[in-house]
Amino acid sequence: MRREGPSTGGAAPDGPPASAPASTGVLPLGAPAGVEAPARPTRSRSAAPVVRAAPAAPAAPAAPVAAPAGDLGTAPPGGRHRHPRGSRRPAAVLAAVLVALGLFLLGARVRALPVPLLPLELAVAAGAAAAAALTAVGRLGRPPRDALTGLPGREVLLAAAGRSLRARGSRGPGLLVVDADRFHDVNDALGRAAGDALLRRSALRLRDLAPSGSLVARLDGDAFAVLVPDGARAEALGHEVVARAARPLRAAGVRVPVPVSVGVAVAPGHGGGAADLLRSAEAALERAKRRRGRCCLADGEPRAGAAEQLRLLGELGGAVERGELFVQYQPQVEPVSGALAGAEALVRWDHPRLGVVAPDRFVPLAERSGLVRELTLVVLERALRDVARWRAPGSDVSVSVNVPARLLDDDDLPPLVGAALRRHGLPGGALVLEITETGVVADVRRAGAVVRALRALGCSVAVDDYGTGQSSLRYLTGLEVDELKVDRGFVTAMTTDPARAVIVRSTVQMARELGLRVVAEGVEDEATVRALAALGCHRVQGRHVGEPTGAEEVLRRVAARGDGAQPVGPLRPSAPA
Incomplete structure (x- = not known):
């Protein structure tokens, strides 16, 4: 979950109080123009007494994270980074002089009024205005910092990555995206x-681990990034970050583990531009998140592939509105009788430029972009419309619809499903909702x-794709499920690979004992059907049973099934029903 929020107290991002040691800056790979590391505030001699006479300033935001001496955040050799004073101090002085002059002229005019205005009051007002001008102009060139951790944000990260890419040529930097x-x-x-306290400590830990010359930034919520100058060290650093995160941090009087997943991209192979490099690191992070607590290196897809994905993502929202999505169904049969028992709904995209696009190309994009809820509801509506036709002759076939795990956090899902069932006059038994096992259920309760x-x-x-992730047993014990689908990676080779045969046999036995x-x-192939029938598997699906097909073909098979006693499709029953 992305989250942001300020902490309480502390100094302004510009620096700590004068009595405190100077806060550490963040080492850039060439800081953006106008970047200054947080340090003890500087005041001109003329401005100092005026500031003391000014009205109270608004409450300052939280203090930035202060790193220990020698940490990544310390200033580089040669002193801290400074703003080019000539670019803003004359403007500040000019603004102050103009304000003071205006107030002086105002005072000269109002002296003729019966209400006396003391010269001291005018001077105080002029000083306050001058101080405000100095403060505002002094901050113009300073990039924004995260109020909670004091780290720079995405804008500074991308600017630094761009400069590093241009400066280093063929040997580029590495970028880590770290997510709790x-x-x-x-x-x-x-x-x-x-x-908030744990996020601040996590930021400090990252700065401790990052090599000299690196930039640590906060992207949003519980996501951070580390830009390292030597890309060859990036993956090793990623594994080190994962290992260090296994050590608990203290908060609220208890020790709390904050495990992380890390995605790593290295230039130029994973992107020649800053935005491309960040996208590659985030894609690697998505793979790492599926397995939790891992570090994954970007797969090195060409930038054209990333551009095509972005284009598909932009077109996907319109595809839903234009009706370009359609549903095919893969039959599920009983392995002994061969009778049709149900079908799984599989979404396809009839793209006007690319033709029929497989779901593995656009469903992950929908999951990352927030379109997955709308996409799921489209598939649900069409699947229920079709299964209502299949069941009209008196059949009891069911339809299975995939539901990404993240939608189980949506309290509106059951009412939406119930309304769809009523629209089509269906009982709940006509629908099976398959939780994608490789997904992540954020809140099990x-x-x-x-x-x-x-x-x-x-x-x-x-539970779909059982055995491909780390959540399988947790789903079985933490959620009240009715069905377990054994992943094809174990089933396809079970007749030739003894290890897979053992896994499938034990999984079927466990599921049956759990009811x-x-x-x-x-x-x-038929040999696999026979083996599964002997183990007591209830249903099978795959190319031997039937390829994905349209709703009309399923209706034909339902009609051919009759009372369910005759096998349908390419299967030949291995034993009588």
Whole structure:
């Protein structure tokens, strides 16, 4: 979860109080023009007494993170980075002089008024205005800093990365994107103040680990970035960050682990521009997040691929509105009788330029962009419309619809599903909602409540792609599910690979003992069907059972099924029903 929030107290981002040691700056890979490391405030002799006479200033934001001596945040050799004073001090002085002159002339005119205005009052007002002008102009060239951690933000990071890429030629920098895993749990359990404290300590830890000359920035919420000058060291640093994050930090009187996932990109192979490099690192982070607590290196896709993904993402929202998405169905049959038992809905995109686009090209984009909810509801509506036709002759076939794990945090999902079932006159038993197992359920307690509400409608809930991630057993014990789908990676080779055969056998046995229905994906031949039937698997799907097809073809197979006693499709039953 992305979150931001100020902490309490502390000095302004420009520097600590005069009595405190100077706060450390952030080492850039060539700081942007006008960047100054936080340090003891400087005042001109003429301005100092005027500032003391000024009215109270607004409350200052939280103090930036102060790094220990020798840390990444310390100033580089040669002293701290300074603004070019000539670019702003004359303007500040000019502004102050103009304000003072205006007030002097005003005082000269109002002396004739019966209300006396003391020269001292006018001088104080002039001084206050001059001080305000000095402060405002002095901050013009300074890039914004995060109020909570004192780190620079995305804008400064991209500017520094761009300069480093231009300066270093073929040997480019490396970029790490670091994101805390399940950080919302900390806020839920300990409160926002404890979460803020942990974010500040996490920022300090990153600065401790980053090599000299690196830039540490806060992107948003619980996401940070580290730009390192030597890209060859980036991946090793990523693994070190993951390992160090396993050590708990103290907050609210308790020791709290803050595990992280890290995505790493290295120029020029993962991007020749700053934005490309950041996108590659974020894509690697997405892969790392699926497995939690990992460091993943970008896969080196050419920048043209990244550009095409951005173009697809921009077109996807319009595709939903223009009706370019359609649904195909892959049959699920009983392995013994071969009778059709259901079908899984698979979304496709009839793209006007690219033709039919497979879901693995655009569904991940929808999940990252926030379109996944709308996309899921489109598929749900069309699947329920079609299954209503299949069941009209008296059939009891069901349809399975994929639901990304993040939607289980949405309390509106059960009412939306219930309304869709009523629109099509269907019982809940006609629908199976498959939770993508490789996804991440952010809040298991809330997800449990959503799953219970869905099951209360009569729907079944399945764990999809079982065995491909770290959440499988947690889903089985933390959520009330009805079905387990064994991933094709184990099923396809189970007749030739003894290890996979053992995994499938133990999974089917465990699921049956838990009272779950078992569906095996990726069935490619009759031998696999026979093996699964012998193990007691309830349903199978795959190319041997039937390729993804349209709703009309499924309706034909339903009609051919009759009372369910005859096998349909390419299957030949290995044993009588």
